[in-house]
Amino acid sequence: MRALVKAEAAPGLVLKDIPEPNPGPGEVKIRVLRAGLCGTDLHIYNWDDWAASMLKPPLTIGHEFYGEIVEIGPDVAEGDDGLKVGMGVSVEGHVVCGRCRNCRAGRRHMCIRTNSIGVNRDGAFADYVVVPATNVWVQPPAIDPELGAIFDPLGNAFHTALQTPMIGEDILITGAGPIGCMAAAIAKHAGARNVVVTDVAEFRLDLARKAGATVAVNVAERSVRDVQNELGMREGFDVAMEMSGVPSAMADILDNCTHGARIAMLGLPKDPFPIDWGKVITHMFTIKGVYGRDMFDTWYHMTFCMESSESFREAIRGVITHRFAAEDFEEAFAAAATGTCGKVIMDWSK
Structure with missing residues (x-):
């Protein structure tokens, strides 16, 4: 063979x-x-x-x-x-x-x-x-x-997204690679209010828009804070998913999430980097590391969502x-x- x-x-x-x-x-x-x-x-x-x-x-x-x-x-x-x-x-x-x-x-x-x-x-x-x-x-x-x-990378996105309920929440996703774009589609499908995706690559930001992002932000050109103001968000994001492994993306998350926000981290950094732990403590953030898929609970969620919604299937196919x-x-x-x-x-x- x-x-x-x-x-x-x-x-x-x-x-x-x-x-x-x-x-x-x-x-x-x-x-x-x-x-x-x-x-x-x-x-x-x-x-x-x-x-x-x-x-x-x-x-x-x-x-x-x-x-x-x-x-x-x-x-x-x-x-x-x-x-x-x-x-x-x-x-x-x-x-x-x-x-x-x-x-x-x-x-x-x-x-x-x-x-x-x-x-x-x-x-x-x-x-x-x-x-x-x-x-x-x-x-x-x-x-x-x-x-x-x-389904393997889709499972990464589902596993990350399912760390916390998203109905009516404001979601920040840093990194518009394939898994970040899939996560945007999942958040939209799950009933999030605003889904904001950040990156510096316009090609991938366009993919995020097609997947369902409310706003896809080139952070080399404008800040996440400006987007919050445009969307009428007064207190910050409720949920964040870090998909890039880039230290500046984690800093953006800590600067733009509301007190008590839930943060799921999937992106693997190339090297160790510092985090403002004082802000994590005083803002009472919950940070969860995510790897792979939850065997096999994630698989049930993936298949059932894909099976039940043609629009969701096509968002992922995109x-x-x-x-x-x-x-x-x-x-x-x-x-x-x-x-x-x-x-x-x-x-x-x-």
């Missing part, structure tokens, strides 16, 4: 023929139809310090995907309540141990021994991939391959800006690296 492989500890990837995998006990084999490019994949392509510390070549990469079950391994429940050949599925990319305290307490997304598909084990930039049956998420007919391929054949992976990675893009999708079906 075709597979996009990190063949050696150096920059670049190779599309090559490798043997098809076979499912072992508790596993299923999936034919990959669509796969999304993630920032993690760019790190691996460039072979930076993080990638070198996490991945041992040779390895097939890729973790955002949708496909069709083609084979079920031993010890996997089948029938009306289980998995069947032919089902269209997405996959949770974090494989957990099931034995640590968090796993045994039902907090699998906090597993201390998590390993990741496409990073610590062979991934989905290939014709076929084998994954644990427990990680498979069966999709309803309303979720097509393209939408199903981005975040996809580039589509490439698998053979054109170099162009796909180049597009993802420019920053003038939303989600980049590769087609493995042909």
